[in-house]
Amino acid sequence: MLMTRSHESVTQSQFGPRAALYVTSALHTSGADLDALEAIAADTRPGRAVDLGCGGGHVAYRLAPHAGEVVACDLSPDMLAVVAETARERGFANIHTREAAVERLPFDDASFDLVATRFSAHHWRTLEPGIAEAHRVARPGATAIFIDSVSPGRALHDTHLQAVELLRDTSHVRDYTVAEWIAAVERAGFTMQHVRRHRIRIDFGTWIERMRTPAPLVAAIHALQAAASDEVRAYFAVEPDGSFLLDVMMLEATA
Numbered sequence: 001m002l003m004t005r006s007h008e009s010v011t012q013s014q015f016g017p018r019a020a021l022y023v024t025s026a027l028h029t030s031g032a033d034l035d036a037l038e039a040i041a042a043d044t045r046p047g048r049a050v051d052l053g054c055g056g057g058h059v060a061y062r063l064a065p066h067a068g069e070v071v072a073c074d075l076s077p078d079m080l081a082v083v084a085e086t087a088r089e090r091g092f093a094n095i096h097t098r099e100a101a102v103e104r105l106p107f108d109d110a111s112f113d114l115v116a117t118r119f120s121a122h123h124w125r126t127l128e129p130g131i132a133e134a135h136r137v138a139r140p141g142a143t144a145i146f147i148d149s150v151s152p153g154r155a156l157h158d159t160h161l162q163a164v165e166l167l168r169d170t171s172h173v174r175d176y177t178v179a180e181w182i183a184a185v186e187r188a189g190f191t192m193q194h195v196r197r198h199r200i201r202i203d204f205g206t207w208i209e210r211m212r213t214p215a216p217l218v219a220a221i222h223a224l225q226a227a228a229s230d231e232v233r234a235y236f237a238v239e240p241d242g243s244f245l246l247d248v249m250m251l252e253a254t255a
Helices: 008-024 032-044 058-067 078-088 129-139 155-170 178-187 204-211 215-229 228-235
Strands: 048-052 071-075 095-099 112-118 140-151 191-202 244-254
Touching: 032 058, 032 112, 032 140, 032 244, 048 058, 048 129, 058 071, 058 078, 058 095, 058 112, 058 129, 058 228, 071 078, 071 228, 078 095, 095 178, 129 140, 129 178, 140 178, 155 204, 155 215, 155 228
Parallel strands: 048 071, 048 112, 071 095, 112 140
Antiparallel strands: 140 244, 191 244
16 A cells, blocks of 8 residues: 655654754754844743744743743654653743644634744745744734744755755755745734844764764765865855855744
């Protein structure tokens, strides 16, 4: 019998067995974007906040000291179990977990004072329904923070990035451009406030190990990097071991 696999099941199979690695991942546990997000939460003191596509829960852990309640929402029950355990260990009794796809949130309209997501949207089936749901559950005037890896925009660089991302992780959908993000956020009804961009170094060894990418696909990534033009290799600052620079965006908006 032919078995069918939905995008959601592919994503769960990719991340569920690796949940603990995302709690300890240096790339995910720190960063100027997390510091900025926490500063916003400390200033706004949301009564209720939600971390969409929470992964290892790092946004939730930063929000918890400044919010009345934080809901960590993810597609993977394994991820949520690890987040719940970590929250208990860290004494965050106000973090609760909820299993759901971002495009179909099980929350009432206007039920959160702060909506945030980090390094999740490039796995969503489609971007705009997720952003529309984020707007639906945000109270009028609520702050929304969207953090994700982004495409450089130029086709030459974009094609290389998407190919490398997909070879490493088959649940990857797309790194969108900043312009695409702004347009989608505004179409959903948010009012843009700020966009910050920075670059992070992706250490190839830990990047591959965290996803446990099969050896043939690792070899394909190396082959793609080696065959790339000097212009592409220079833009991504590709190193001899495959490490490279990745563009990241933090977008702040108001519902």
